[in-house]
């Protein structure tokens with residue numbers, strides 16, 4: 001048992017090495033909330049995966065800040081002495097807001113594990129020390145620019161290339177990459193930019209031996225995803241639609257996907273992420289670890305999760321250098337074989353470097369029990 005004594009919220013901003021364009025917007029900077037939770041015997045970190053705008057999900061930085069400050073943190077203070085299994089129930093009176101909740105769940109877990117000297121990977125049930133990594137390539141300005149980026153990432157060792165797509169340039173881009181690299185693991189991610197009226201696009205994509213088509217339709221369209229899956233050969237993968245183990249089970253039972261992208265931040269934190277993993281594994285559905293341009297803190301959490309046995313496909317767990325010139329932690333580095341190390345120290349096994357943290361801080365607020 002340990003008790004949360006105080007929470008420091010911090011908004012940070014880090015420039016991205018290259019702008020990241022998806023079908024829902026362009027990111028030039030990573031701006032996110034970090035929570036530092038102080039317990040009786042340690043301090044733990046949680047990184048919130050919301051962005052500046054509610055484009056990927058309805059949660060966004062300023063909303064998450066208020067949800068944490070005014071509702072979730074007070075609930076955690078009121079809960080008193082806690083073990084990890086008590087944290088989600090303590091926050092359950094707040095409906096939804098999984099990304100805001102994940103921030104505190106993960107920070108508490110980090111602090112609790114640091115008190116015990118146990119690594120996050122071991123606590124979650126990891127069975128390997130390195131994970132195979134893929135990379136997500138944003139929508140490029142031209143086919144040539146895309147081919148150059150893909151070539152560079154392959155040269156670095158990445159084991160799977162995921163192309164962001166949007167209506168209009170999809171088939172032509174995939175065809176060009178597949179022609180240049182006939183044997184690579186290749187997938188596409190539509191970020192919900194299509195409807196069932198686009199079925200011909202997906203039939204055309206069937207020709208390119210893709211590992212998967214990720215989240216083609218609206219996040220609430222499970223029945224439509226199932227209808228699309230029946231009409232194409234390529235496996236569908238869901239991301240935005242998977243918000244919990246319950247929604248993963250529903251998607252699988254409906255036949256809406258054959259692969260699941262697990263983002264711990266999107267499903268309410270690492271504990272629910274393990275439940276999503278377990279539900280998929282029980283159903284024989286492969287999973288992989290998604291990414292949301294996390295700093296080295298969130299990336300350490302993702303790497304620990306990706307080391308669980310059901311994570312059989314390379315994830316968007318790319319090296320710090322793919323995102324930032326200088327991360328806030330020591331960088332996570334890709335080996336030439338396309339793998340990265342899972343951290344082994346207590347908790348997340350990484351810390352923000354104080355100088356870097358100060359340099360990128362936009363705002364802080366300290367929260368304490370009344």
Ligand code: NPG
Pocket residue numbers: 022051056135136189191239290291292293294316317318
């Ligand atoms: O490597 O962290 C990464 C980015 C992987 O493509 C990626 N993430 O839709 O999955 C996504 C996308 C994303 C990025 C979503 C930022 C939301 C915010």
